Amino acid sequence: MTSQEIRQKFLDYFKSKDHLIVPSAPIVLKDDPTLMFSNSGMTQFKDFFLGYKTPTAPRIADTQKCLRVSGKHNDLDDVGRDTYHHTMFEMLGNWSFGDYFKKDAIAFAWELLTEVFGIPKENLYVTIFEGDASENLERDQDAYDFWKSHISEDRIINGNKKDNFWEMGESGPCGPCSEIHVDLRTEEEKAKVSGLELVNNDHPQVVEVWNLVFMEFNRKADKSLEKLPAQHVDTGMGFERLCMALQGKSSNYDTDVFTPLIAKVEELSGKKYTGVLENEKDIAIRVVVDHIRAVAFAIADGQLPSSGGAGYVIRRILRRGISYSYRFLDMKEPFLYKLVAVLQEQMGRFFPELEKQGTLVTEVIKSEEESFLKTIETGLIRVEKLIQQTIADNQKVLPTLEVFELYDTYGFPDDLTRIIAEEKGLTIDEEGFKAEKKKQQERSKADSAQKVYDWVTLEEKEENFVGYDTIESETYIT
Ligand code: ATP
Ligand code: MG
Ligand code: MG
Ligand code: MG
Incomplete structure (x- = not known):
């Protein structure tokens, strides 16, 4: 079926x-x-x-x-x-x-x-x-x-x-x-x-x-x-x-929801998907075919990548996809945008917004890829330098402020910093990093003490509502 x-x-x-x-x-x-x-x-x-x-x-x-x-x-x-x-x-x-x-x-x-x-x-x-x-x-x-x-x-x-x-x-x-x-x-x-x-x-x-x-x-x-x-x-x-x-599979990625996308990534990158759980190349392929769906559907529904709010979440998902493919699939040129046509072919009949907004979705993704690829190289060089310096200082943990700067100023995904550090036997200070993120959010938001729930009753809304950004501000993805 x-x-x-x-x-x-x-x-x-x-x-x-x-x-x-x-x-x-x-x-x-x-x-x-x-x-x-x-x-x-x-x-x-x-x-x-x-x-x-x-x-x-x-x-x-x-x-x-x-x-x-x-x-x-x-x-x-x-x-x-x-x-x-x-x-x-x-x-x-x-x-x-x-x-x-x-x-x-x-x-x-x-x-x-x-x-x-x-x-x-x-x-x-x-x-x-x-x-x-x-x-x-x-x-x-x-x-x-x-x-x-x-x-x-x-x-x-x-x-x-x-x-x-x-x-x-x-x-x-x-x-x-x-x-x-x-x-x-x-x-x-x-x-x-x-x-x-x-x-x-x-x-x-x-x-x-x-x-x-x-x-x-x-x-x-x-x-x-x-x-x-x-x-x-x-x-x-x-x-x-x-x-x-x-469909008798042992992974969601082996179903026909994902196989056409995976086939396209294989074709474009020349890398074969082998479905191994801990293999970096396979993780990267799963990340890419997953993230392209999130980003494409969000843009088709009107959420463009941007530097704040929901748009920032979408931009970070896309950048995570680009980073993984850059590092583990050797994709140094924009290519994710080429997956949109595959997604359209497969899901456009049931979700007509993908058909209608296909051109916009493709163009937005392509231009995001172009601009992020320009900064990723700089980010990688900085991580590498940070690692060398940490090793030279006989330390095991990367300096928190620099790790945060990479994330915040350069938009470099922190999980990538983490992976690269781990490869060299180093770690990042998770608590410190979290604290920096929190400080940053507090700087830009009035009050982020709100708890995050999926709904609030009218009563609570009147009492507590302090703005959309505040409520979700604790929840920006990393
Ligand atoms: P899990 O325990 O696997 O994280 P959940 O209990 O968080 O799932 P629910 O909130 O109960 O999930 O959502 C209903 C159903 O949606 C789940 O039974 C699962 O089949 C599916 N689902 C939940 N999260 C995801 C996800 N991230 N990706 C794919 N399917 C999901
Ligand atoms: Mg559950
Ligand atoms: Mg559940
Ligand atoms: Mg869950």
Whole structure:
């Protein structure tokens, strides 16, 4: 099954269960004071849950373009180094606004995965909320009982508040969740360790695919929980991970979501992708094909790279891609812009904004590449000098102020400084670097004491809102 067919099957399934199918909201949020980018499917429905708007339908399903590089969800450091976290990814989702609840949400998810998509039941595990005494929250027995009718009890795992109680703001709707994990290891691997032990344990072939959130509480301003008058369902499934499971692959990058992009990088660079986890060239190729999607979709949705706010985040993602390909793929000339046509070919039918904005996207990326390539050489020379000086001084840690200057003044990605230093047996002072970043943000922002959440209630907004930049200022990617 191709990825296009998989996406369509998901939507068709929920359509057949009376869901209204809606388009993805833009990946860039223009009118949300708390968030720069959509980072989950529910972003566009926040006001339905908060009761500020009436839902357009009681049941909705879609695929949402998400970006997790800032705020509460920041996966950037994992991207390229693992095989299942992306900056930009699609989150397939179905929602019930005061309509069906746990029983149907679980039944739909199970039927879709095992019957429509045919994932063998013995490859699936689920988690449920184990309860939390400090909050007087009980174990999610209902979810357990509903799961029990589909899956054997030894595959239902208790999860703690961190993984299995969904809460995105200081107040507002929240509730327990149930995750579905798929075990894609070979039979031989499975014989060695039980999949049970690997769930939520960073194993690249035992991954979370779907999260079903049951919103049944409201967290009040005084932090106490009350039962909501109506109960809602909010689910999110990682599209690229689902494709990996259905296409029998062991990495998202081996699915047809990424293979055409990888083929183009191979053609342009003359380097072969071998899919090895710790190989620098392979990491660089994964970084490049991941980052081009994030940057292309952001620009197509109207966010140009720039020196502040969301534009700065996009510029840094692009620069990270350029640095990796410069260093590990020997690409010294602009080439990322050539991947846009491949992406368009592959995703333009479903996401027409890519078709419409293709020329702009290509040109913007090309000119960003040209200008950054001019400074990267200078950056590399500076890092090299810094390293020599540190070694000559008999030190093991690069001087923090210089490392920060490279990052701040020269726009040189700090993870690259880190990698180069490590190659020479040196490190950077992480705490000191963080402190410098914080100081810099404090210099340019009035007050960055705000916590970062994915939503705030109107009450909180009136009390606390001090501006968009401030709220996300702690979250600039590095
Ligand atoms: P993980 O534990 O793997 O980081 P998560 O619990 O943070 O995932 P959720 O917030 O529950 O993820 O999002 C719902 C689904 O979206 C996940 O089950 C997963 O399939 C997918 N997903 C989450 N983050 C990413 C990412 N960075 N790249 C690709 N898919 C993702
Ligand atoms: Mg995560
Ligand atoms: Mg998780
Ligand atoms: Mg989750």
